[in-house]
Amino acid sequence: MRNTDIIVDVRNLAVEYGRGRKTLRAVDDVSFSVHRGETLAIIGESGSGKSSTAHALAGLVGTAAGSITTNLDSPAFGKGGSSHLIFQNPTSALNTRMASWACVAEPMAPGRVRIPQSLRPKAVELLRRVGLGAELADRLPTQLSGGQRQRVTIARALASKAPLILCDEPVASLDVSLQEEVLQLLAELRDEHDLTYIFISHDLGSVARIADRVAVMYLGRIVEIGPVATVLRTPSHPYTQALLAAAPHIELERRSRRKALVRGELPDPRNPPSGCRFRTRCPFAMDRCASESPALRAASNSAHSSACHLSSPATSTGISNLPQ
Ligand code: SF4
Structure with missing residues (x-):
């Protein structure tokens, strides 16, 4: 893809809620770009910062630091020139008297x-x-x-x-059979109307069906990003491996599933762990992980990056039933 195809470019984004000691930095130093016509999924647990990222892109919350640059006013994107947010709960997005x-x-x-x-x-x-x-x-x-x-x-x-649609858990409130239909509809409309999606989800199955690339967030930061097939088949970051291991509808080799399951609770986002934020739950944590925050860097190829001091792809935890 060419840089001129970039529809939104996010650099070092931070989103905060509250003030003083009660400040919660929900998104911290997040950078990514999205190209025209692609679907970037952002996944993570509740509290990972994925929805706050989408809400910052939609202008619903302010940014504490960083920049969001869009190319939506370009004539190439037609008359819309903006983004549109599809919420998880459709009732809250519609005027129920209309x-x-x-x-x-x-x-x-x-x-x-x-x-x-x-x-x-x-x-x-x-x-x-x-x-x-x-x-x-x-x-x-x-x-x-x-x-x-x-x-x-x-x-x-x-x-x-709007050429850019921000989908915030758009199928999470639907029955499983309806989820498939709505995902199919979203994919068809994207291709028909040359739409670009940022697809927020906690469901890896939905992400595997609709996304081109996926960014995995943990406690406000991106810990892994890359082509969806690469990330889901050969996850590099221990947190991504744990998410895959916990996905009940995605096949994993049994031994890997036991090994990779995430331990403990999500730490208090107001007081995240020093160094690597995942270290309190990571089965591979070392002394270095407490003192040094791992940078997001390329793993197996330039499009696939992960933020871990052990940044080698762990192919043994890859999934085997990705849709083609
Ligand atoms: S940097 Fe250390 S604690 Fe963090 S994911 Fe990698 S091994 Fe685990």
Whole structure:
């Protein structure tokens, strides 16, 4: 990919909540870039900073340090020129007093209290594209199922014409069968509309299905980043290995699963461990890990980096049933 294809470039990003001694640095020194048309997944446990990163990109929270540079105003990205956030809980993203078609049309009529009827045909067309018939257009969001509501939010994202879609756990609240359908829909729309996704998830199965690259976050920092097939087949960082070992629907060689399971609880993010933040749970921790923070550096190839003093790919914990 060429640098001119970069749609968003994040450098040394920090996001903080609270003040003084109670300050929580949820994102710390995070850097990555996303290219046009690709899907970058960001995974990690609750408290890893993945959603805070997405919310900073959407402008919902301020940045304490670093920069976010976007190329969204470029003529190459059409009229949208912005990003759009799809939330985990579709109900919170929709006005429950508006008909579904009006919820979809709202981004096409910014600042308008009443959504013009003239936008209804386009909204109904978008609803159809996400698999919702015209008979559902007048229903309130509360009269739809959870899966239908999430489809309305996806149609809304299309209506915004935003070239960058931030998907914050978009299938986490859905049944497993619906998750697959919505992931398939997101992939189709990405290809049809040349969209770029940043896909926040704690589910490796979803990430394996939709992402081109994946960044693994732990306690506010990226610990591993690279092509999704490389990271999931040959995880380099002990935390990524532990996440894979704990994924019940991903096949692992049994002995590796026992060995790689993560120990203990997530440390208090207000008081993270010195050196490597994963050291209190890492089965391979050494003295050096307490005093020296490992830098993110290339492991097996230049596109695959990990932040560990033992930065060699551990092929024995790779997964064997990745979708092709
Ligand atoms: S730097 Fe040390 S503690 Fe951190 S992941 Fe690597 S071996 Fe484990």
